[in-house]
Amino acid sequence: MKVKGAIRSAVVMALLMIAARPTTATIRYSVSFDHPEKHLFHVTMTIPARSGEVMVAMPAWNALYQVRDFAVRVRDIKAICTSLAAVPMQLWQLDKDTWRVSLAAPCDPGGRNNVEIRYSIQWDDAGPFNSQLNEHHAFVNLAEILMYLPDRRAEDTQITFEDVPGGWNIASELAAGPQLASFVAPGYDALVDAPVEAGKFDESNFESGGAHFRVIVDATSWNHGHLENALRRITAYELQLMGGAPFQEFTFYFHIGPEAAVGAGGMEHANSTAIADTSIEGAAAVAAHEFFHVWNVKRIRPQSLEPVDYTREQYTRALWFAEGVTNTYSAFALERTGLWSKRQFYDDLASQIERVESHPAHEWQSAEESSLDAWFEKYDAYNAPDRSISYYDKGQIIGDMLDMAIRDATDNHKSLDDVLRLMNEKYAKQGKFYDETRDIRAAVEEIAGKSFENFFRRYVSGVDEIPYNDFLANAGLQLKTDAGFSITEVSHPTDRQRRIREGLLHGSTD
Ligand SMILES: [Zn+2]
Structure with missing residues (x-):
């Protein structure tokens, strides 16, 4: 995808885009930042009429795996036909997220008519999972403010920001559109997977x-x-x-x-x-x-998360991998680049183990079940230690144990890195999605050259206690739990233990 953010450079891109893109019908959004102190995004959605009716819906969830019902923030919604003059149309609400407009003369689909849906939506919540409009800036997760057409999500889209306060720039990874402060995307899903920051950044x-x-x-x-x-x-x-x-x-x-x-x-x-x-x-x-x-989740992606269902919970058992093993790799990256010391890496892993072990729920909730229950995380009661474990913590631990087990099985010739690279080749680069834990296990077994049925049944799908020290011993490490949890190096490692430990810490193989 090509880009442009800052308005000044968007102008150059805009000229290129006019030449490059055919002028097909496009679903257009205009978003006004007028009176940012009121925290209301004023949205006009212009829809080329195609059939006897138009359905529009507000996503029930986005960014977090939590149903947050963005429609509750919508106010003053109306539909207008822009055929000859602006003619108000009847909007029929179907459920908490969805509205229908029936088209009839003079706004029938025979002519080149557009339906406009106009509404305001209120947001002043900080942080990457939310949207915010205030006098300081705007940060927008577009799925939190833009409605979509349930049966036309693949059609081209264009968004234009209006009434942008003086001195603000706009940044987005979307391709620049034909006008100032406008961007285009080949469909709603791509449009809303690129947040927008506007302000004096x-x-x-x-x-x-x-x-x-x-x-x-x-x-x-x-x-x-x-x-x-x-x-x-x-x-x-x-x-x-x-x-x-x-x-x-x-x-x-x-x-x-x-x-x-x-x-x-x-x-x-x-x-x-x-x-x-x-x-x-x-x-x-x-x-x-x-x-x-x-890679992990955006491109190496479970089938269970595709296509996105904006209307309700979308269940996956794979968050222990998508999030937890991503944590394994953030720790690897920090340690292997020297941003963390070896000691910080050991302490981080020990603290993950301590967290899981201190949650009584680890005795009955598996890593896969924790993934399914992600949708409960908005409830305080769910987050109690006797009710849930974190798929981040358990998944990060599973990732480290897998790395050491694969190194052990292959005499340090292969590692978890090879599993991620195999899944990148097999799924991400082919535009395919993997089938939950089954395909992760298949990739591990292909790299390790042996069955991991026992490992996945006991520690991923099941709730058996992970024998941490059995895995750590491969790398000449041991977990001590007498005075808080800590991981230390054994004093006289064998040559093999030393090689596997170096591999774990440096991401190398023999
Ligand atoms: Zn994450």
Whole structure:
């Protein structure tokens, strides 16, 4: 996907886009930032009429695996036919998210008529999972403000931002559209997988691993050099690990500062990620996780998450892999690039184990079940230690144990890295999706050259206690639980243990 963000450079792209794109019917959105202090996005959706009726719907969920019913924020919705003059039309609400407009003369589909859906939607929530419009900036996850046509999601789309306050720039990984502050996408799903930041942000750029990176920062005070140094190392490592960039350009959006404590976290998108954290060190650590999502979950993706169902919960058993093993790789990336010490890596793994073991629910909720229950995370009761474990924690541990088990099975000739690369070749690069734990296990077995049926049945689908020290012993490591949880190196490792430990820490094989 090609880009442009800052309005000044979008102009050049806009001219190219006019030449490159045929003028087919396109679903158009106009989003006004008028009176940002009122926190209302004013949306006009212009739909070329195709049949006797038009259905529009607001997604029930996006960004988080939580039904948040964005339609509850919609107000003042109306439909207008723009055939001759603007004629108001009857809107018929079907359920909490969906409306229908029946077309009849003079707005029948025979002519070149458009239906306009106009509404306002209120958002002033900070952080990468939300949307916000205020006098300082706008950050928008587009699925949280834009309605879609359930049966026409694959049609071309265009969005134009209006009434942009003076001095604001707009950044997005969407391709620039034909007008100032406009962007285009080949369908609703692609449109809403690219968040938008508008405001007086700081922008810098760097090249890494043959790809172009943009860093958009909105921060009270921050150290530019430190953040960029960390991003260069993380991107270079992960690109080299996975065999190059599956994109031409990638954008990091950062909100850094004490105010980012509210809504902190990171959200992955196809060619960008939005991250909020109180410190640069924290933001860089989140970046190591989010950037690995470029592969794991965005492109190495379970079939259960495709196509996206915006209307209801979309269940997957694979979040222990999509999120947990992404955590395994953020820790690998931080340690293998020197941003973390070896000690920090051991302490991080020990703390994940301590968290899982201190949750009584680990005795009856498996990693797969925790994935299914992600939709409960919005309830405080669910997050109690005797009710749930985290698929991030358990999945990260499973990833580390798999790495050591594969190294053991292959005399350190193969590792979990090879599993991720195999899945990248087999699924991501072929445009295919994997079938939950079954296909992950198949990839592990192909790399390890032996059955992992026992491992997956007991520790992924089941709730058997993981014999941590059996796996750690392969790398000459041991877990101690007498005075808090810690991982230490055995004092006299065998040559084989030393080789596997070096492999784990450096991502190398023999
Ligand atoms: Zn994640």
